[in-house]
Amino acid sequence: MTFVSDLLASVSRRSRELIGLKAVEAPPRHAADVTALARTLLSRRGEASGTAVARAILDAYRLLDAPGRLAVLRDLSGGFGADRARLDAAIAAYQADPSPACAATLHAAAEPRRQELIRRLNLAPRGTLDLVRLRDDLLAHLPDNPDLKVLDDDLVHLFSSWFNRGFLVVRRIDWSTPANILEKIIRYEAVHEIRDWDDLRRRLQPEDRRCYAFFHPRLEDEPLIFVEVALTAEIPGAIGPLIAEEGTPLAADDARVAVFYSISNCQTGLAGISFGSLLIKQVVEELKRELPKLTTFVTLSPVPGFAKWLAKERKTETGFLLDEERTLLDALDALDWRADSLRAQKIDKLLARCAARYFLTAKTSGNRPLDPVARFHLGNGARLERINTGADLSEAGLRQSHGVMVNYLYDLGRIEENHEAYAERREIVAAGPVKKLAEQKG
């Protein structure tokens, strides 16, 4: 029971007495006990024992099994709201005198006590990381427990404040980075799996590779997000050669293009707190400083929603596809459709046109691009630069996008303009050839 005794040790004898834990022989093992402890933390005026109690709550939560944790999350969502009586009084006061001061009082009265609780938990040693992990649990339960939404909103509100970009620090990750951070890069790589330390070394050590991550002062050895970069002579049209094992690296000085070929979020508990845009911009600036000969900054990105969208279009007789095109695309239903290379060439040509149309016309109900990766990069101010067929021949690549990948271009001089066009007018910023492709008739 070493963990239990650790926990007990973490709340000093005196602290425990002060908070009425005197009798407990073991830490709380039931959700109700954790919730009770949370009420204690919130109710005390003195803060001396606060961090110890906060630590105890977070430890006890972690000791619970999954149903126990869910029960705590539901307790926190259901209770810990604003004080009803106080809020009613503030409403009445505001309605009598809608002054800035009364509005401010109302705002304070309407704040769920949950927020203050989260702030106090955050003061425990390693509290921030534990709260990020608690939200990770929460997000897993949210679809089935919509009542957790209020707790999630409070976490997002506070995380946005604590993780505001002013606190983020970009660091280069390379082969001289501490091993305890590198092992997290291996673990968190989400796009193109890193198999082992040798594979990692191949991503970091050659002079035509770069990797950068964001860190936060309170999550010291935990990267928040990282991006892997390949330096190349030309904009690449396929992922295979970029991550192949063999090959002589390009001299950094001969590179003209920086390719962002993998962006991975590390903390699922920070979902929705966006850093990606900022990271890419900072890395572009860093690379420009280091290698002034670089002229072009692009991604090589997957197109996760394409195959699904196309499947639907192929069934729509009144859609933009001609009958013979629909017939040609029937080949896609067989896994080995690229075996007949002549036909594959024809299909690729058609796929390029379909993809262009997919990006420029397929929209969500909110009039944003259907493709989530497109939403991310266009939202950052990038331009859809080029569509590449036969670019990802892995099984996953064929399944989700029939092998299509695209390049998004980051042009620092245009990023703001593009971003505004997208954010204000929902414009899809794309290179001329892509636009033309989308308008082509079969």
Next chain:
Amino acid sequence: MTFVSDLLASVSRRSRELIGLKAVEAPPRHAADVTALARTLLSRRGEASGTAVARAILDAYRLLDAPGRLAVLRDLSGGFGADRARLDAAIAAYQADPSPACAATLHAAAEPRRQELIRRLNLAPRGTLDLVRLRDDLLAHLPDNPDLKVLDDDLVHLFSSWFNRGFLVVRRIDWSTPANILEKIIRYEAVHEIRDWDDLRRRLQPEDRRCYAFFHPRLEDEPLIFVEVALTAEIPGAIGPLIAEEGTPLAADDARVAVFYSISNCQTGLAGISFGSLLIKQVVEELKRELPKLTTFVTLSPVPGFAKWLAKERKTETGFLLDEERTLLDALDALDWRADSLRAQKIDKLLARCAARYFLTAKTSGNRPLDPVARFHLGNGARLERINTGADLSEAGLRQSHGVMVNYLYDLGRIEENHEAYAERREIVAAGPVKKLAEQKG
């Protein structure tokens, strides 16, 4: 006009076009323009140009003269509240259905738009420091402009979040600390002035001196608060010898007592965001680790309110002072009362008793000690340990406390208990002899 052109350069041409600054030849010189720019910042959905606009607002504010700045502060306080219609609707919804979700919506609707504005300003490069300085301005105007209070509340609310203790980093300050930080120590020392670099060296370099400061990741080279420490063999009863120029330093290994003889806040714009308590505790721990032979951690503190309180008591015929005591204390009205050393001895003895009484019985309307320094240290969990007469013979020392200083004792094993006693029950924790002194009859 180099500053002006700097400013114009800081908002890139494209950003300025985007935010409708196209026509301006010079940055806003009027409060109204700054306010207008603030509305622009708040209204835009796109965030690409955000940091540039935020930077421009903060620069423009700084360019204004004092009346101009006040006007901006008043604009921000008067406007930028919650949206009235939205708030009324949220109230109605909540009254119809007082669910957590509706309460959350109400809370959001009641948030003054000012808070979002401050958050966006904070994202500008060096934005945090500029906001701290803006609050510095605000505090100077607050007494005469109570309407600024709502803005102050919003700043305090956000500063408390950004400056929460999880972000604070303690650093030792010594003679190998960068000069740009040391010059701030000289500038900010508030208790016992540091005259020049040689004087500073005497506070830092001898092996019986220590200095520690809190830093914050977004205010890199700006100490927030610092404490100066002298290592001694015994608890000191007077300040003079501690800060004298001459004298051989004590070998650190021979020290048994660490004396906190000066604590200075550096950022007036952070007034009310308390760090002092935490700093002292961390320094105690750090010193214990480095010098395990240290057994005692005390302050040598001024008693700023004592003379004023005593003057009143001396006039109160029905008070605790006997007639002959009041007569004896009449001597205090002459500046040179210590010249007659026999009488001074008698007076000191009486002063000690009065001071004990002052600490234990003189209270504010909120039932807290009248002495502000006592409130700080008792609130931190320290104990009032000893009263020293003839301890500060400087003019200021004689004027504010007739030469009396006190030691507060920080006993890590008791800090929590003391703090709780004070915070929960307003108990004045004092050493036995001090208590006895307070109860003595003349």
Next chain:
Amino acid sequence: MTFVSDLLASVSRRSRELIGLKAVEAPPRHAADVTALARTLLSRRGEASGTAVARAILDAYRLLDAPGRLAVLRDLSGGFGADRARLDAAIAAYQADPSPACAATLHAAAEPRRQELIRRLNLAPRGTLDLVRLRDDLLAHLPDNPDLKVLDDDLVHLFSSWFNRGFLVVRRIDWSTPANILEKIIRYEAVHEIRDWDDLRRRLQPEDRRCYAFFHPRLEDEPLIFVEVALTAEIPGAIGPLIAEEGTPLAADDARVAVFYSISNCQTGLAGISFGSLLIKQVVEELKRELPKLTTFVTLSPVPGFAKWLAKERKTETGFLLDEERTLLDALDALDWRADSLRAQKIDKLLARCAARYFLTAKTSGNRPLDPVARFHLGNGARLERINTGADLSEAGLRQSHGVMVNYLYDLGRIEENHEAYAERREIVAAGPVKKLAEQKG
């Protein structure tokens, strides 16, 4: 031919012209060319192009195949001695006037030009590391090429100066050490192989493990020597449990003994330039500071020469072994002699006595212990503390020492005394029980 073009690039066009390399299209591919280049480097008064030429020589040497390199080494040994005429003149002058000044001139004249050459090579970027590797080559050839000895002496003389202990820096190696250094720890571990990164983590991350290495400012990311430490409650008598995969780590605070269970030199080219003694002493001091409860610092060391020595003794009928003992030890010739545990117990008891005798009486021609590990630790001032049988049951352990391992004790208060006893009087410092064991009759 990228390496070749790299090399050419490393000598700038202008440098090459200056040193008469104008015509070469490719770097020297023959030993004679390298030697010629070395003469060029040595002959020039101007030093501007010096580092470029030095770099070119070291690169060209590295490009040669093994026979080519050997040829260079022999050239450097055969030529590049002192200038004969100058030396003869200095001898004559000294014999005429044996003053300090003439002796100094003679010393200078007798210095092989080789030393100046090595000094100039050392000024090339990364020159020191390349020279260490050149000596690595040399040592491999030395047994068959005794004429290389003069070059080796010069290298040792200069290395001793450059790697004097004043330059050595001790650094803790742990799981947050940069990966490029950790991979060298994996590669260089010479005593108990580290299989992979997971195995490495087990040696570094648990709180009862420590690792320290020496670094040198000119060999930045290259450890020179490192020692692995296990923290234990008792002096360990067997290696198996120490490096086993499973097991709960001991809380560092509960440890009383620090066990140096593996010391590995990383640079064979620095053989004979001793750092080990210093490293152990510094680590002992470091550990004492960090964990004041540690009372005992020991090794758990192999006994590489024991089995071989014993084999000889077993054949010597007039030796210290009784006949029945010799018969008992015959069992050792079978690999599975430990299978019969009762007999093994008897054998172990006898082995302990033999080992004690081995340490205390078996000597080299120079009257030093036959066992090389004993020479190292006794030379450092350690004491032979305890003999452990059945301590290393690996095949290698059984083969070289019939499973025997020993503990050497490092007692800081005794190190100097022990060292002097050993260095001045060749005394074998051993604990009482070990001495008694050595004197026991069968």
Next chain:
Amino acid sequence: MTFVSDLLASVSRRSRELIGLKAVEAPPRHAADVTALARTLLSRRGEASGTAVARAILDAYRLLDAPGRLAVLRDLSGGFGADRARLDAAIAAYQADPSPACAATLHAAAEPRRQELIRRLNLAPRGTLDLVRLRDDLLAHLPDNPDLKVLDDDLVHLFSSWFNRGFLVVRRIDWSTPANILEKIIRYEAVHEIRDWDDLRRRLQPEDRRCYAFFHPRLEDEPLIFVEVALTAEIPGAIGPLIAEEGTPLAADDARVAVFYSISNCQTGLAGISFGSLLIKQVVEELKRELPKLTTFVTLSPVPGFAKWLAKERKTETGFLLDEERTLLDALDALDWRADSLRAQKIDKLLARCAARYFLTAKTSGNRPLDPVARFHLGNGARLERINTGADLSEAGLRQSHGVMVNYLYDLGRIEENHEAYAERREIVAAGPVKKLAEQKG
């Protein structure tokens, strides 16, 4: 007597016993005792107590008064030479068989034991710094004690090895540099005095100022040499404006010229161990990287030998000066010769011609330029670029060079070539106009 007891403490009781210091109650106070201790250090085979004894010798030396120290230096010079008998034997062996091995033995035998002594002293904590200071003493005595030369040679030999450029590290010095280093910059500035911390700040903080220093790993907080740089738009022709208090700094981005206006050696004990050349080259490279718009790197240097040389020329009737020129220059004998501005203009014109002649024709007996600053910069590969009259109007400037200063140009692409021309052929590399000036007739 705190220093004395410190010293005694530094040699542990056991060490003292081991080296026969048992009886001493106080450290050696006589030169003879120090010398005896040095013999002890040299004679012992065991090295355990070595560093303690070395430390004791260096401390005892420092405790001596000036005559005592001189006596030690003379002892070290007179004794501690090579072992006579061993050297004679080595000579005989070499004469019988002049093989590389015998030459090596001869070299070893001829080495003064002094060198080994210095090496062992160097191993004491802070030993290197103390040896540098010992040589400082020595250099002061050398002119009157030529017998110290052998000791100086040995120190130079070893310092050259320990301070070889591979160990030197360049660091930028700015206003965020630790105060303990900055105070040394104030102390060591040799060319243009730094009056106080405010003056220092003016040299470091403006964005058109830079300062760089060399450090060595064993002299951690001691700069070896530093150079102060001003960034300007044009090559400056006078020192006054460069170091004036007032003035708006130039934006770093607008600078085209980097001016090295002050180079100061910090350690007189390292005189003759040259770093200056290397520092300038590294700083040029660093500045080029940081500010690619810089095109020109020059010094603004004094001409210390000019006035003295000219005084001689003015007396030489058969020299290059015409009679009327000699008459004109008579004005220089009055301190206020610049008061008559018309005449001053004429004189300046003539001075420029004289200075050009001085640089190009005035030579030492070794055929090197008479001007020591010229020897330094030409030896580094710089070119004499321009002669500036009225450039240093301080009293010192008028006295040593009638106000003349010069610019030396560092052109990285030409440095090697220039250096070789100077080093191999004693060529004075100068700009065309300077050469023409030197050839002009009056």
